[in-house]
Amino acid sequence: MQLFYDPEITETTMRFSFSKEESRHIVKVLRKSIGDTLQITNGKGWLFTAEITVADIKNCVANIIAKEEQPRRKYKLHLAVAPTKMNDRYEWFLEKATEIGIDSITPIFCDHSERKVIKPERFEKILQSAMKQSLNCYMPELKEAITFKDFIQQDFTGSLFIAHCEETDKKSLKSQLEPNKEITILIGPEGDFSVKEIQQAIESKFIPVTLGETRLRTETAAIVACHSVAFINE
Numbered sequence: 001m002q003l004f005y006d007p008e009i010t011e012t013t014m015r016f017s018f019s020k021e022e023s024r025h026i027v028k029v030l031r032k033s034i035g036d037t038l039q040i041t042n043g044k045g046w047l048f049t050a051e052i053t054v055a056d057i058k059n060c061v062a063n064i065i066a067k068e069e070q071p072r073r074k075y076k077l078h079l080a081v082a083p084t085k086m087n088d089r090y091e092w093f094l095e096k097a098t099e100i101g102i103d104s105i106t107p108i109f110c111d112h113s114e115r116k117v118i119k120p121e122r123f124e125k126i127l128q129s130a131m132k133q134s135l136n137c138y139m140p141e142l143k144e145a146i147t148f149k150d151f152i153q154q155d156f157t158g159s160l161f162i163a164h165c166e167e168t169d170k171k172s173l174k175s176q177l178e179p180n181k182e183i184t185i186l187i188g189p190e191g192d193f194s195v196k197e198i199q200q201a202i203e204s205k206f207i208p209v210t211l212g213e214t215r216l217r218t219e220t221a222a223i224v225a226c227h228s229v230a231f232i233n234e
Contacts, residue, residue: 002030003132004040007139011046015053015063023060026052038062043131043139045070070137073101075233076158076182080106080151081222082189083115090118091126093219097226098130098140107145112191118145148197151186152204158182162206163225165192165215173209173225177232185209185229187222 004026009016018026026032033055040048047068054061079102084090094105107118123142131139159181161173177183186193186201193201202208211224 001039001135003135004038005043005128005132005139006040007042007044009040009042009046009048009064011067011069013048013064015061016050018060018062020058024057026060027055027057032060037065041131041137043128043137045072045137047137072138073103073233074180075229076103077101077226077229078104078106078182078184079187079222079226080108080184081187082110082113082148082218083107083118083145084218085114085190087115087119087122089217089219091123093222094123094126095130096223098127098136099134100223100226101136101230102140102226103138104141104143106143106151108148108151108186109145110148110189111194111197113189114191115189120145148186148193149200152201152206156184156205158184160184160204160206161209161225162186162193162198162201163209163211163221164188164198166195166198168198168208170208170210173211174228174232176207176209177229179233183229185225187218187225190218 004022032052034052036052038050040050047070048064049066050062051065052060052062081093109116120142127140127142163185186206211221216224
């Protein structure tokens with residue numbers, strides 16, 4: 001099954017047109033024609049089956065013939081991850097986290113961050129592509145980039161963790177996780193969180209955790225954290 005994405009479709013939509021780019025892909029690349037069916041999601045949990053009524057490479061039109069709502073996961077995961085020096089590493093994290101299962105992502109700028117500018121439009125495209133590839137009907141929310149200080153001053157619910165490499169008292173993340181919970185995990189930049197940031201997080205009720213015996217890259221640590229949460233909830 002190939003999944004298409006259109007955020008404008010709702011459960012009451014009966015007929016709609018694909019974008020010019022999607023229309024060309026459907027008609028010219030996939031060679032779909034009138035009467036063929038497609039699977040589409042709006043990224044909000046709905047899976048639609050649509051039948052092509054106009055097979056035009058500039059304006060492909062389809063009618064909705066069936067729909068169903070995909071159940072949500074029983075847990076919620078929010079990862080706040082510092083952008084990596086190399087953009088492709090962060091994009092890899094976004095892709096894999098979407099495939100594994102994540103609800104929201106916040107890029108955070110830290111004391112040791114080498115990258116202070118991101119391209120949210122590019123990140124959104126990575127999330128869309130990964131959602132479609134993994135046949136998931138829920139699009140992860142990419143939140144606005146924010147400083148570490150401002151992030152931890154927000155009101156949070158659920159379990160809060162900060163993963164860091166400092167030689168201090170830390171618990172294993174896996175030992176702290178419980179199924180069916182709301183979870184927020186902080187992952188620092190290549191130079192790790194500063195001692196000051198770690199202390200600020202602890203004062204804001206974040207529990208210091210370790211992700212294993214080895215020192216992990218930022219994007220690897222984020223994926224390990226994401227998979228640990230998914231594994232506990234299997």
